[in-house]
Structures are given as structure tokens and as C-alpha cells.
Amino acid sequence: MISRLYLSLALLLLTYSASAQSTPSVVVSIKPIHSIVSSLMQGVGVPQLLLETNESAHGFHIRPSQVMAIENADLIVSIDPKFEAGLANILSTYSASSQLIISELNLANFYTFRGNGEAGEHDYHLWLDVNNVRAVAKHLANRLIKIDADNTSTYSRNLEALNVKLLQLHKDNNAQLAELAEINFANYSDTIQYFEKSYNLNQPIIITPYHGARLSIRGVLNAKKKMKQQQVKCLLHTNEISLEKTDVIVEGVAIMRNEISILGNELESGPDQYFNLMKNLTSQISQCLR
Secondary structure, eight states: OHHHHHHHHHHHHHHHHHHHHTSOOEEESSHHHHHHHHHHTTTTOOOEESOOSSSOTTTOOOOHHHHHHHHTOSEEEESOTTTSGGGHHHHTTSOGGGEEEGGGSOOSOOOBOOSSSSTTSBOOOGGGSHHHHHHHHHHHHHHHHHHOGGGHHHHHHHHHHHHHHHHHHHHHHHHHHGGGTTOOOEEEESOOHHHHHHTTOOOOEEEESSTTOOOOHHHHHHHHHHHHHTTOOEEEEETTSOHHHHHHHHTTSOOEEEEEOSSOTTSOOSTTHHHHHHHHHHHHHHHHHO
16 A cells, blocks of 8 residues: 555656746746737746846846756847846857747847937847737747757647737737827937838937937937927837937927837736737827827
8 A cells, every 4th residue: 555655656756847848948138029929828838037127127136046947948039238238248148049039040130220329239129019029939949949849730730820920910010100100209319110111100219319319409409309390299218218318309399298118117018918018009009199
């Protein structure tokens, strides 16, 4: 009787161990990409998200528990060392085989900043183009299959379902923005060009050339002049920009300002996060342009 009990316990432990080993450990830097990985891993496991708070992706400080997660990861997914600057040092110590750096995927749409000061530098907000995300999802699925071949069919089914949802998302957003394509607007910094170009929106008047750039008097005066000339009625700014910073721009100009979110840190993480982010962004921009 006792020997049977030990045998049952041993089989249970072996089964649990095999199950644990079959689930790959995946760590992802930001919520939009974590959302895509979560969709692909449904039915297999849950990836770990590093940037869970409203910290900037450009300079968040990694915690000891996150270092441990990275050390134990089968796959680490990030945008680029220049984008997640807080991760650059630690990720530089890991081999390419344990990482997927999205900026290195040779995506069809990979733009540079258009303003002065960082012209020629890459713009890493590439998840704001649904077609980019479809390409990234395919690469991610292939890497997951390479790591975890036993769940190939699950990853393949999840990729197919994700592509259907992404195509519908793009179709819905395009329909919502189609009649607004010719309207002029302004943007505090050059953060949404992937979104603009994807939906054929006019290039906005850009106040500061990139996220974190200082607001100059000359830049403000030039922007106000252009906004008046083009009869711009809408200024977009990310939720990281305080109203005080935009007060000087809208002062003396008949213009409304709308806050947008491009990371969606305020949204719950998981498979739906990317879709909610893009739907919200479409609505926020649509409200501003109408």
C-alpha cells in the first residue's frame, strides 16, 4: 500500500516537472508587445511584463526581481537598447539566441524622426502600425516554436487567430479615420508617425522633434505661426506631457488639446491590451480632428 502511494507521488511529481519544463519563460519589456506575446502564448503560459507602471520606457529602473526573471528567461523580448535604455546594460550581457530585439527584424516600416535635433535617428514607436505588429507576431511565433516545439500547433493556431483580429482592428480604425485624413493638426512631439502613415493622415505640425526634447521659444513661435496659417484646431500630446508644457503653445491660439496614450500603461495587461490601446488611440485622435 505504501509502495503504491510512493509510486503515485513519484508519477505526480514527474508529470508536474514535465509540465513545468514545457512552459517557456518569456520576459517582455513593454505592454503593447507583451499583449501580442500573451495572445500567442494563450493555452501554454503567461509572459512576464517588465514595465508595469507609468514609468517612461526610456528610463525605467530595473528591480532585482526583474533581473532574476531575465536571468531565468528562455526568451527576452524588447524594442531596442536605445528605446528601453534602462535595460540596455543588462541585456548586452545576454546572447542573441536568448533575445528578440524587434528593431532588428528588418520590418517593412521602420521610420526615422522627422524633426530637427534627432533627424536620422530611428523612431521606435513601431507598434503603432498594425502591419508591423503582424510581422512581429510571426517572428515571435517562430521563436516560441523553436523554444517549445511541443506546443507548435497551439502557437500556430494562436497566430492565425491573432492575425484575424489584427486585420479587423486595422479595418475598423481605417473606417473611423478615413473621412479625417485631410484635416490638419499639431502634435507636441513626433510620436505617432507610424499611426499617421498607416491611416494616411496629414503629417502634423511637430512642436518638439522627439519625446523628451526641450521646448524652445523659437519652436513655440514657429509652431504658433504654422498653426494659424493652417487653421489647426487640434493639438495632441501624450499623457506623459503635463498641461503646463502645452499652455504656452495654446495661449493666444484657438485650439483644443487632446491627450493620447501610445503605450497604454493605464490599461490592464494581457491579450486585449494592444487592441484596447489602438482603439482608444483611434478614438482620441478622431475626437480631436472632428
